Amino acid sequence: MTNKQALLVILLSAIAYYLFGYTTPRTDFNKVFTYYSLLFIGFGLLYKCSNLSIRWLIIGGIIFRFILLFAIPNLSDDFYRFLWDGRAIAKGINPYLILPQNNPELISNGIELYKGMGNMNGSHFTCYPPLNQFAFTIPAIISENGIFISTIMMRLTLIIADIITVYFGLKILKILNIDKRKILLYFINPFIIIELTGNLHYEGMMIAFLSASIYYLLKNKNHLSASLWACAVSIKLIPLLFIPLLYKKLGFKNLFIYGTIVLGINAILFIPFLSQNLVNNFMSSIELYFQNFEFNASIYYVVREIGFWIKGYNIIGLVGKTTPFIIIVITILISIIRKNNKTVTLFTSMLFLIISYYLLASVVHPWYIAIPLFLSIFTKYNFAVVWSFTIILSYSAYINTNYKENLWLVFLEYFIVIIFFIIEFNQAKTSAEIKHSKLPY
Incomplete structure (x- = not known):
């Protein structure tokens, strides 16, 4: 592909981003899927066929994000809750202690905002950690009333976060001697641009902190790395899952210190919100997530059907209590068995662990895939890139106002990804066996 052709693809993609962000409601799934597919074709052409330098493609990714700057999120209503929490803090109200449905006038x-977030979101206490809450407060301070200005400010912070991820991601790729163009699998991926920049999900900020933390971990600056890892946890809790995997890289003593720093900083960040009901309210929302909500699941849906056959009712409560213990066992096994002292193996272990978690989860929202996609660029696996496309099938649930999922499309989403993973896993295993057979004895 010539440079002129690549620039034409960028122009056409820019038009598609505009049409997607400003004219496409999530209830029109045919339109959502069509534009998303066109954007992925453009993404594939730019990544595989373009002769443009990585610098120009990164600039293209920034342009795509700024095209969405003035759009109100069209695929998710979570941002209304983000604005609610941020404005509550700006008013001196503890967001962990109030329910939007009971206090909409506060x-x-x-x-x-309550109407925008919906009853399901507004009927439970916030589950977003402190640093995420502080991030929500920034647009509230700048614009106390308007939704439009607030969404612009949120979007700007998330664009900056993605640029930080690119900066540290390129440094990590250089350390690992991996082609630096792989960062484009994250940065110009339509999934990342639409879900993080477009729909204002803060996984992008979490990944920015995590990428910086991992870079300094590879540079043996453990205290700085732990501090940044703590910030990632205080945006989204999920990076806590990966800490045990650092055991072989750090050793028990250093891992203990590392974990203490992570937990200590998070405890400090909770201090401004301390109250008698903080823990109960926060944990009740986490428990509600595991034991009441269902969306775009895979193995869980199979277990649920088996439960209907045996018990005659939905066993989500039992599964929700059991799943965390299964994940703990998987985490321990991966931490002990795999050679995570090697950096590439560590990234692969993190990828396998988060995928195991999502395959067992009862809720897998599209934006959750951002972290396995990020981790995958430092490994030999590309199935997360495939998933970043097939995940759009989950939006078929929003065709009707009752949000009923099309389980055939959910099956297709996971079937394609799992088949692709199996193929890649077998290829990686064969490659390792060939490499091992050539070693001198």
């Missing part, structure tokens, strides 16, 4: 535009 903050500016509270009723409008």
Whole structure:
């Protein structure tokens, strides 16, 4: 592909991003799927066929993000809850202690925000950690009333976060001697641009902190790495899952210190929100997530059907209590068995662990795939890139206002990804066996 052809693809992609972000409601799944597919074709052409330098493609990725700067998120209504929490803090109200459905008038535009987030989101206490709450407060300070200005400020912070991820991601790729173009699998991926920049999900900020933390970990700056890892946890809790995997790289003593720093900083960040009901309210929302919600699951749906056959009712409560213990066992096994002292193996272990977690989960929202996609660029596996496309099939649930999933499309989503993973896993295993057979004895 010539440079002129590549620039034409960028132009056409820019038009598609505009049409997707400003004219496409999530209820129109045919339109959502069509534009998303066109954007992925453009992404594939730019990554595989373009002769443009990585610098120009990164600039293209920034342009795509700024095209969405003034769009109100069209695929998710979570941002209304983000604005609610941020404005509550700006008013001196502890967001961990109030329910939007009971107190819509306490903050500016509270009723409008509650209607936007919906009853399901507004009927439980917030589950977002402290640093995420502080991030929500920034747009509230700048714009107390307007939703439009607030979404722009949120989007700008998330664009900056993605640029930070690129900066540290390129440094990590250099350390690992991996082609630096692989960062484009994250940065110009339509999934990342739409879900993080477009729909204002803070996984992008979590990944920015995590990428910086991993870089300094590879540079043996453990205390700085742990501090940044703590920040990632205080945006989204999921990086806590990976800490045991550092055992062979750090050793028991250093891992203990590392984990203590992570937990200590998070405890400090909770101090401004301390109250008698903080822990109960926060944990009740986490428990609700595991034991009540269902969306775009895989293995869980199979277990649920078996439960219907045997018990005659939905066993989500039992599965929700059991799944964390299964994940703990998987985490321990991966931490002990695999050679995680090797950096590439560590990344692969992190990827396998998060995929195991999502395959067992009862809820897998599209934006959750951002972290396995990020981790995959430092490994030999590309199935997360495939998943970043097939995940759009989950939005078929929003065709109707009752949000009923098309389980055939959910099956197709996971079938394609799992088949692709099996192929890659077998290829990696064969490659390792060939390499081992050539070693002198």
